[in-house]
Amino acid sequence: MGGSWRQSPLTGVGVLFGVTLAGLLLLPFFALAISTPASDLLEGATHPLFASALFLSLRTTLTSLSLTVVLGTPLAWWLASSSSKTARVTEALMGLPIVIPPAVVGVALLQTFGREGLLGPALGSVGIALPFTEISVVLAQIVVSAPFFIQAGASAFREVRPEMLIVAGTLGGSPPVAFLRVALPIALPGLLVGASLAWARALGEFGATLLFAGNMPGRTQTMPLAIFYALESDVRLAIVFSLVLAAVGILLLVTLRFFPALSNFMRGGNA
Amino acid sequence: MTSWQVMVRARRGELDLDVAFEGDAQPIALVGPNGSGKTSVLRAIAGVFALRDARITVGDTILEDTSSGVRVPIEERRIGYVPQGFALFPHLTVLENVEFGLSTGKNRLPPAERSRRALQMLSDLNCASLARRSVEHLSGGEKQRIALARSLVLEPGLLLLDEPLAALDATLRRTLRKFLAERLRIFRGPSITVTHDVRDVAALGAQVVALENGRVVQQGPLSLIQQRPANEFLAEFVGAD
16 A cells, blocks of 8 residues: 555646645635634634534434444444345445435425325324424434445445354354454444444534424524524624534544554554 | 264255265365365354254264254354364454453353463464464464464364365475374364365375265275275375376
């Protein structure tokens, strides 16, 4: 890995193209970072909208992430270990929310859980109305973010060779022991990457949430929705909120980048 | 002297497995062309998959008997299994790999005793110095020893080795063949070794069981195969024309 063994195809035009795109990707974040004096930061952070949106975002994304991990790990394991046609079809279908626009996901959720939706009347008859509640925020986050965890999890579990589980069995490990002590630790780095991506996606979720859960401060207004809301009244506030989300994203990126080295170090893999 | 017998009928994908053979403490070499069912036989004995019709016994223990509905689960069979490529647990150190079998199920021991036994086994196999190492950077020969230590530490009733020398280069193979033969003699329990190399059979002093298309086509001492190989594969295998 690494090194420059490839003959570089980058001549003048290529370099220009590459630099242009890289600049386009990075420039907005630079502009965002320099656009706010420190005094505004403090003002934004003490704004009543800020705390409620931040805590709602943290609460809902941690809930959706927990549910995604708990429900998604067995699914990812099955996708990785089954060679059946059903598994392949399921795996392809699990990618749907990645390629379908979030706004469409929002409408689809309304058509499922809305009052007039597929399950709406049944839920309504027992007194449950999901749309425009905190639960609907979590549901929207799960639908858009779980595919990232499932896909990363399935590839992580594919790293576990079946012989390892057979050996664990012959060594006295029951199937749950073999899973917990062999398959899970081997797949753990990949699962963590998947969980991080899913969390990042849930934290940034906007379209499906707006349509399915609305934009109600204190109830369904997560950070991205608060940015949208603040933009109409006070740009500086929107910038502060954006900076916080950007900082979380950068932190996540750095962690993911250095995670392999870190985990290797922690299990003494340098010997 | 431990006697054992294996009778297995099962369907594995394209392969229709129907074999019966038995043995005692003398090592068995399981030979045959690719796809003849060697690995499937080992896995059937280990209890990896369901069998249509089977009777597997080791000593006085019935591991599987479909006629009376007996099926001991894989984790209680006391079968040692060293698969191709060894399948060491990459997230554990050498010592933790060897301790694994002493840390779960019926063989579970207190941690101190676990370490003591695993270290003893490692030093029996001349690799105590590797104990704290990660298994990922071991040489092929070291991996083979660790995999062997990991199964032998449980004193299995039957040891199954799937091409234990295949992944090694020629020079190393010669050294490790001798080592393996010596270890199997010390182990004294029965063993079944899948091999593609007639020199392994000779070094282990093994009885040959030859498979083709999921059936046993010939069994007996190497001299018998050399005199009257039952098919072309075996003629090639023993180097006869």
